Amino acid sequence: MATSSEIYLELVELSGHVVAKGAWSITLRANCLYHSAHLAKPGRRCRLLQGTREITPFTPLAALDLRLGTCLQVVWLSSSAADRRSHGYAFVAIKENGSVVTWGNAAHGGNCSAVARLLTEGVVQVCGNDSAFAAIKASGSVVTWGDANYGGNSSAVALLLTEGVVQVCGTNGAFAAIKANGSVVTWGDAACGGNSSAVAPLLTEGVVQVSGTDGAFAAIKADGSVVTWGSAEAGGNSSAVAPLLTEGIVQVCGNNFAFAAIKANGSVVTWGGAEHDGISSVLAPLLTEGVVQIYGTKYAFAAIKADGSVVTWGRAGNGGNSSAVAPLLKEGVVQVCGTNFAYAAMKANGSVVTWGDADHGGNSSAVAPLLTEGVVQVCGNDFAFAAIKADGSVVTWGDADHGGNSSAVAPLLKEGVVQVCGNDFAFAAIKANGSVVTWGGANYGGNSSAVAPLLKGDVVQVCGNHSAFAAIKADGCVVTWGAANYGGNSSAVAPSLTEGVVQVC
Template sequence: MDKHKAIFFTLVMISATLAGCTEPTRGLDTDGDGVDDAFDLCPDTDPTLTVNADGCADNQLDDDGDGIMNDRDLCPTTPPGTIVGPDGCALPDTDGDGVIDAEDLCPNTPAGATVNADGCALTQLDTDGDGVNDADDACPNTAPGMTVDAFGCDDSDGDGVADTDDLCPNTPQGSVIDANGCAQSQLDSDFDHIADSDDLCPNTPYQQASTGNVDEEGCHGGYVLAWDMGGIWGGNTSHGWIGEVDGELVSQRVIQIEETDFGFAALRSDGLVHSWGMYVAAVQVVQDVTQLESTYGAYAALKEDGSVVSWGCDLQGNCDDLEAGSDQSLVASDLASGVTKIYSSTYAFAALKTDGSVVTWGYPAWGGDSSSVSSELSSGVVEIYSSRWSFAALKSDGSVVTWGRPNFGGDSTSVSSDLNSGVVKIIPSSGAFAAIKLDGSVVTWGGSDHGGDSTSVSSDLSSNVITISTFSDFKHKGAVTIHNGAAFAAVKSDGSVVTWGHSDYGGDSSSVSSDLSSGVEQVFATKGAFAALKSDGTVIVWGDSDSGGIGAPTSNDISQIMSTHNGFLAIKSDGSVSIWGEQAIFGNGHTIGSYDIILANHYAFLIQTDDELHIFPEQTSCDDPNSDEYGTSGSTICMPRNITGQITLFVTAAYARAVIIEN
């Protein structure tokens, strides 16, 4: 029994031990502060000091985290982040930038500014000592002693514009300057090296300005020579050569010549316009002109102030006439200001204004009257295109507005839904229009024999069209006999060509379809034929045989093509030239071994070499064959004998020609 009691007691003790019912054993207290080492957060406390439950005395505690122990902290509740002194109390930081006043090199830093270790913001620093704080200094490493602008950059002339941006680095002290650092006396808006204050032609084109091809007053251009082709219109006035009538006005600075069927008007780079020829109206000289445009019998000049002046005559010699386009009285107030560009058809003008509106005048039925679409032309127009008889206006939203002769492009209602948006360019023939859209598709309208009907090739024109070609220089009816029909040729992104319009005048290209299936880079047009220049240097022609549709060179070294109304000119890689076209004018073609200048207008080619001048087609009579200055050349062309200098422009009226020759 006793044995069993002993065993039971032993089991009870084991169970009690496992259940934790033993009395705890006190551990070590190395620092003798009354807190066992196992629980002592401060094991090395001075035994003479009073500690808390964690075994820590005040000299071991920093309740406010300011780096000063409680036993020395006179300010035990300092807010976190505060800079304090040895007594645990905050040190003064007057500007509150986190750097105490004693160490703050910039004691008045704006509130909220980011500072460096010295308590300075960028607005208070000037690293390079140029007087411009680092925050504003675009050139922080300026050399000592340099004159700088407001942005801390070198400004040698002290005009406030950095040398790197200063177009006029030597501006006189005290001058009023523009944003480019230029005083009025230094301005050169067209960069022709003639100051605006001395420049009579402040809008010289870059090509002229960059080559220094201006005179001492900043003007460029040349002089005019004009001569008859067996008639009296343009080459002479009242049976007198141009040199005898206000010749001084066109002896220099001429940059543009506009032709009517009766004569010429020359625009000079200084804004003066002089017109001459048969049936010259009372207005012969206009000042301050920036653009010159013409119909078959009238001129319109856009002036610097945005106003328009027009003058001219009709076939009976009636000037200031609606038919000619010279009478603008009905829209005079609309043309008094705000015009930015002038356009023309054969018998009418259209002016585009700064507000996107359009003003028209001239022969009413042929585009001079746009009242039927006036609301649509009141705003938003960005470009205007003209056929011989009609106009088409492209608006900023990609829509198109048309007016003029209904059957020849003036009425586009049949395709109005296709022209409501997406149009990017319009190409006119003599009596129709073709519009290229953003998606590469083409929309056509106007006379079917002029290319206005493209339904036969609609699937081919539904996408990927890049450019469209047609003969479009048809304003002056006297100089060019226009066929009663026209055609278009479209080049697609794959190098193929699609044609439509009058089948006799290039609308049918089936005879050369395989040649036009790929590789075509450009297409050129006469009034009745086309020539396609291919990437392999060959030329493919089709259309009216008397307009250049046959007779092209068969070589593969063609680099460029030009055209008139009835002929083509090909420039070869060796510099030689081939011409072909209407048999009665060009015969079996011409070849010239080299050239310096080649110019083409709607009627003729001009080829200038070092010692020779060729004009095709040739003329067989001369109005003044005995003149010392004018006479018949070796090729029976009626033109001046003594042309010297580079010819820059060549124009042809109905019975006269004119050139600009660089002075």
């Protein structure tokens, strides 16, 4: 029971699941609530909403209007530091009874008929790579389907996947499963990390987190050490920095071809292949302490430090060189988001700073007056950015054909937007009234006119893959649009998507 000096709150997902609840001191700011949410899904970023009002990490708890209730809505963002953007070609829906429905490109996981009898109940989580899916069941067992060469066939390790699995992570063509005893099981394309035999003795216990690049894995152990395997050119060989990875690692982030690890003392260690430029001697002194978060684009990294400054490295054309905006990145940055080629940093004052490839989001000068204040979320697809402002309006920039130009739907984006989701080529915005607005590559989900009557209200979640979208409505039905062969057309399984869906991935 909260006292007069405390405030009782519940953090609730769109599905109705309570992420966290309890009493917090009224003298605190909302960053304590974000921390509680992140404990539920480590590495994931989220937004907190009270009705349609954005609760930022800097919002004083004393400023919350309890007349609106004690429930805050948790909206998990589509991209994160821990999870690279999905480029899959199919969708999977988990229903409230634990069954699974799949559609999209059959060769890439859209057809699960071979294992359908194992997916009729008990599924609690699904992880996908580019060509296959792996489902964790309540029993701790794992079921896989999709391209056999890239993780869709796990028969070689089947006996190790019958129980105890708590997390699955994917590269482009392989999977790694963490078990409750801290061991790791891998399968799929050996060149993408599917074969971990070279480091097997190090993966029998103590693993607490696994991250991936396109072709390699990095596992953090409870003692703070890191174990890597997979393609050396993609970060699978960390021997050059091995002495620095024996202890103290608290986070590992991967881009396409390299890893960056944060140590408990705030320093950074990087390794990877030829596509990774590494940390220059000029930048190295800036990364010896104080780093709290790292974000990766295709070939670059950006690190946020405790003082709110940002340090970048890697390919200049992918955001690795931020010297042109360096004075604006010395303080106050609270979030960084990337396309494949550029970065956007949101500052505590609600302004946005961009850098990287000018044509793909690195140059926001055309909308600069709209980005000086009030921004509460930035979302990127492969080629463009979309920013939500506190008044519910949306600002876009980057490649015009792939979401950087939203003028065709501008009147619909002036107010009420609470979430934006991107696939590779387009964006979809959910409004407070549950309607959806889309723009970008018309054939890839930017044009939703074919299903427009179904998107006028009650949408609670939108998920994007390579070139299509799927929306869950409040009654548990699913609406799809975009490239038909990649999941935009779900007519083949339509009767199974009319009710009861709680998650789409």
